[in-house]
Amino acid sequence: MTQRQPLGPPRLVWQKAAVEAVTPETYRVKTFTLRPQEWRPFRPGQHFDVRLTAPDGYQAQRSYSIASEPERTGTFDLTVELVDGGEVSPFFFNVVQMGDEIEVRGPIGGPFTWTVLDGGPVLLIAGGSGIVPIMSMLRHRTAMMVKQGGAPPPPALLLYSSRSSEDIIYRGELDLMASGDGSFQLFNTLTRHQPSGWKDYARRLDRHMVADCIGRLGTPRLTFICGPTGFVEAAAEAAVEAGAAPASVRTERFGPSGS
Numbered sequence: 001m002t003q004r005q006p007l008g009p010p011r012l013v014w015q016k017a018a019v020e021a022v023t024p025e026t027y028r029v030k031t032f033t034l035r036p037q038e039w040r041p042f043r044p045g046q047h048f049d050v051r052l053t054a055p056d057g058y059q060a061q062r063s064y065s066i067a068s069e070p071e072r073t074g075t076f077d078l079t080v081e082l083v084d085g086g087e088v089s090p091f092f093f094n095v096v097q098m099g100d101e102i103e104v105r106g107p108i109g110g111p112f113t114w115t116v117l118d119g120g121p122v123l124l125i126a127g128g129s130g131i132v133p134i135m136s137m138l139r140h141r142t143a144m145m146v147k148q149g150g151a152p153p154p155p156a157l158l159l160y161s162s163r164s165s166e167d168i169i170y171r172g173e174l175d176l177m178a179s180g181d182g183s184f185q186l187f188n189t190l191t192r193h194q195p196s197g198w199k200d201y202a203r204r205l206d207r208h209m210v211a212d213c214i215g216r217l218g219t220p221r222l223t224f225i226c227g228p229t230g231f232v233e234a235a236a237e238a239a240v241e242a243g244a245a246p247a248s249v250r251t252e253r254f255g256p257s258g259s
């Protein structure tokens with residue numbers, strides 16, 4: 001009797017990944033560089049599931065987006081923001097160290113992915129840790145630019161909302177990208193506290209802000225929005241109102257688990 005081959009992509013299984021580095025990003029965000037036993041290619045925007053098991057067998061599972069670019073193989077980065085009173089993020093933030101092993105499953109995710117082959121202009125809107133999958137897209141974009149000898153990649157504009165300047169994740173790297181790449185525009189908005197002399201936006205994201213960004217970028221071929229649920233919904237409405245085609249708007253919600 002011949003055995004039938006299963007159809008579709010190979011089933012994702014849980015596997016161990018070694019923590020190779022822990023890098024503080026802000027006072028409540030850290031990046032974990034993981035080396036899985038079996039490396040699989042991924043697309044910028046995808047995520048991994050992470051599973052923690054307590055000594056009594058209790059398990060908790062959460063999703064975390066990949067922050068690194070797919071051009072780097074063998075390891076990938078997850079960036080985790082501490083959620084007060086949470087089950088999994090405080091464990092990452094306070095306990096996980098270099099040399100530990102954690103269980104992961106992935107990469108996972110389809111529509112919320114982008115590579116340079118998908119083209120532009122691309123509008124990127126992030127709230128808080130919603131920057132993580134978008135950073136993978138931007139790092140990929142930069143890596144492809146270097147690989148192609150400086151040829152400009154698809155134009156991109158990032159509108160990034162944070163509470164204060166201390167909360168901006170990857171701040172130095174984003175500033176560097178914006179200063180070294182004429183086809184990438186970066187706009188921050190700070191919703192709670194602004195340092196003196198702050199020149200970018202200083203309020204919660206609204207339709208005027210999104211329309212202003214679309215005016216600077218041109219009508220986006222694709223829009224990616226990631227962050228807390230309410231933020232994502234407001235940004236998606238604003239993008240469509242300002243001229244983005246509804247079918248071109250892709251969203252990822254980092255809302256409370258279980259939602």
Ligand SMILES: Cc1cc2nc3c(=O)[nH]c(=O)nc-3n(C[C@H](O)[C@H](O)[C@H](O)COP(=O)(O)OP(=O)(O)OC[C@H]3O[C@@H](n4cnc5c(N)ncnc54)[C@H](O)[C@@H]3O)c2cc1C
Binds near residue numbers: 081254256
């Ligand atoms: C596809 C996907 C990708 C994600 N990628 C990332 C990522 O790259 N980085 C990252 O830091 N998080 C990411 N998240 C969120 C992450 O999965 C967890 O929800 C988050 O870390 C909180 O988990 P917790 O166990 O610490 O809190 P929980 O124990 O789940 O919740 C504790 C309390 O916090 C509230 N809460 C839960 N999640 C959030 C949240 N995100 N913001 C504010 N309050 C919350 C809950 O309502 C509850 O009251 C992603 C979520 C999804 C669905």
